Amino acid sequence: MPDNLIEPRVVKGFRDYLPAMMIVRERLMETARRVFRSYGFSPIDTPALEYAEVLLGKGGEESDKQLFRFMQGKRDVAMRFDLTVPLARFAAQHASTLGLPFKRYHLGTVWRGENTQKGRYREFMQCDFDTIGTLSPGADLETLLVIHDLLAAIGFERFTIRVNNRMILNGLLQQIGVADRTTGVLRAIDKLTKIGAEGVANELVEHVGLDAAGAEKVVSVMRPDVTLDELETALADNETGRQGVVKLRELFATAIAAGLPAERLALDVSIARGLDYYTGTIYETFLTDLPGIGSVCSGGRYDNLAELFTKEKLPGVGASLGLDRLLAAMEELQLLGTTSTPAQIFIAYFDATRLGDYQRLARSLRAEGLGVEVYPEATGLGKQLKYADRKGFKLALIAGSTEFAADQWQVKQLATGTTTQVPTAELLTTLRGLLRSP
């Protein structure tokens, strides 16, 4: 490459989205918006940049190190690393205008300077929804319903939403007198699948300082397959733990009453994600056929969203869909398809003098809701059809002087090559029929 050309490349850890992938990404985004709206969640947006003081210290030391932070003139600013801290700032700033409870969704790009691995990028889209300003179990139920409907609307049939409540662990630790060891206990439990129950028990004794009986109790209660009845018995003498069981029972009962399929819900007291931050219900969602990517939609209830910005107490509950993470996993598994056009019908620009006629027909079909591309150049038909085929169009329309004289269009099914002559008056009906057929 000569010296005077700039090498076209993206910044390390970033990526371009080409059409075949971006078409799926936009479909995911639209599905998420449709589901959020159908529950009355309202959209908001916040700036990509915040004052550094707004973002610093909110996601822990690790997150501070990953900030894209710089001076903009005299202003110390940084790019947002999630949508939760901006929501806290937003809620504190606008609470009086918004009124409570407040339900919002937010699709937005976030940036983290983390080490890049396969499928992990420094820029990705988050897709959050939260209900703030209420302690009501109605909001916990709704969060569960939205997660379910979101996954179902995206097209997944086999998935499980695992539900926990932070009060179970709180009660258990109170019971054995180690309420101050939460973080260590969580870290140990989080290794359950890796090191097994015995390994966790050892770690609880050796590193967290529990006695053998306490470690034994933690391990026996915090099993992935523990039942609500077993929890009720185990926590019978602890008010916090008992309340946790009552809340989980109520959540499952109302979810079933609202029509969720029971097989998509599971109690799992071993999910530890975000337990540091969450104070009540916790949700994680696993795809049966993509277990390797971890939870694709996670969240929970928190006591106070914006305590660093306002004295007003704002409890809430919500969850976040890892949209780009899901997309990257689908890409890796080659689940994305190769279609790189959002339109299904292709009109060849066959007769150079008929441009206005091709676009007139195209516009009349677009007005009926069909996607129609007219090839930009009056070049050879073979080249045009090859283009149409490669992009993934379904049908091609061709007309030259013969067809115009007869008021007809040649309709070609690109997958099979089948061609028929269709009178203009019947064209819309014919096209709709062909697009419906598999």
Added chain:
Amino acid sequence: MPDNLIEPRVVKGFRDYLPAMMIVRERLMETARRVFRSYGFSPIDTPALEYAEVLLGKGGEESDKQLFRFMQGKRDVAMRFDLTVPLARFAAQHASTLGLPFKRYHLGTVWRGENTQKGRYREFMQCDFDTIGTLSPGADLETLLVIHDLLAAIGFERFTIRVNNRMILNGLLQQIGVADRTTGVLRAIDKLTKIGAEGVANELVEHVGLDAAGAEKVVSVMRPDVTLDELETALADNETGRQGVVKLRELFATAIAAGLPAERLALDVSIARGLDYYTGTIYETFLTDLPGIGSVCSGGRYDNLAELFTKEKLPGVGASLGLDRLLAAMEELQLLGTTSTPAQIFIAYFDATRLGDYQRLARSLRAEGLGVEVYPEATGLGKQLKYADRKGFKLALIAGSTEFAADQWQVKQLATGTTTQVPTAELLTTLRGLLRSP
């Protein structure tokens, strides 16, 4: 405010989007996507950050000064200030994968550290579409059609797309022997509405160095109301100018043949926007009822998109909708409305024991495509209805033990207060009827 609280505020020049505005903004974005897709334009996305060398020097000195540029580790990076330079980099990088011609749309946020004025922000969304890799007039026509259908789909009825071709001015300047004075001439013409024809003629003589006859000719030809016939006569002896007239004639003729209303199109050789960059057709779009905001959708044809990144010549044509600018103008003119919920139906959480039933009904209505919010808390009905009213819901559904016993719902029209009892079996039909009525 106590010292330990962080003041919740956005960075100067940035803004939050609250629901009432964000609902309209998302509607505009979706309308734009729908129109682009209906023409077969494919979506792409590029990173917010590019290597500084990719962005520097591309938008002139002014644009370099406005860059948000910083060091990310050892990398010199900057936030994109438009979507055109990223497209050039993208096209050079992926041309072999994409194939040509290539039609893309891109909705994306851009950042410019410009002085903030009313309605101007340092972060805003652009909404671009381009056809690259072709010189065909079919792409120029399609750009015009997309601009038209975009404005019409957004809901504007009174607007004019002004069209020009850079070859008119090129021919004229060749004719009078000052082809090297383009920039100065453009700068002078751009002041036409401010200083009048005489003022422009004076400036052409005094500052650009044209002779009196040349200045006279420029002013007499570059009138906003000049016709194609007049241009043809004036440029009869210049090949470039004549070609420009032929291209404009063809564009108008094919646009009318394709069905565009003639009253929405206008020849305007005085539009100078981007003439430095554009080499053929130029488009600007003005809203009859919002003349003050300038052109809301502008673009044109260029000879070579990516010459700084690749030796491959990539001519193209496209335009950009100033989405946030349009939105800010609508806000200022109070055209946005106050509805802050995307759902139309509100279900009161009236009987605390019936949460599952409320959500079950809501889910069945959502499955029919209706937006339905269940109030999150089982609090007083008056408070709930006040919330529903303030957010802009249309209908409220209320059911307590009486209604559940009778298998009925109370349906309240929030605007009028009218209430009727509706059997559950008839509810969907009733709601649809009420939502259709004005």
